[in-house]
Amino acid sequence: MAFPREMRLRVPLREERFAYAVYDALVVDVELQPERVQRTLAVERSTLVVTFAAADWRMLRVAAVSFIEYLGVAVRCVNALPPPADSPADGAGPMNPGRPSEQYVAAR
Structure with missing residues (x-):
């Protein structure tokens, strides 16, 4: 089902990891x-991209604020933690091998 209301957030972060x-x-x-709101997440280099689609403006607002x-x-948690010992030397790539983002990396 295609929802008539859509919003995209682009969240730049310091590093891709x-x-x-x-x-x-x-x-x-x-x-x-999910019958009223859909959310998709993606990573583009060091930017998290979040897209919301909703049946109405209220549901779009509620989903986005939450x-x-x-x-x-x-x-805040990611910025507070030190990098893992097994992270690549250049700081690129995912922090946790085997996590959901690994599927995204493989698809690129």
Whole structure:
């Protein structure tokens, strides 16, 4: 079903691995009302891209505000943690091999 209302957020992060870490943390949550709201996440270099589509403006707003709260927590956590010992020397790529973002990397 195509929803008439759409919004896209582009969240720039310091490094690509931070974008993948935030992606991994947030991609597992599903929308509570998928018949009224759809959300897709993607990583483009060091930017997390989130697209919402909804049946009406209210549902679009509710979904976006709720997601932004979780996004803030995820970004603060990623920025507070040191890089993992097994991260690539150049800082590129996902922080957690084998996580959902690995599927995205393989598809690129």
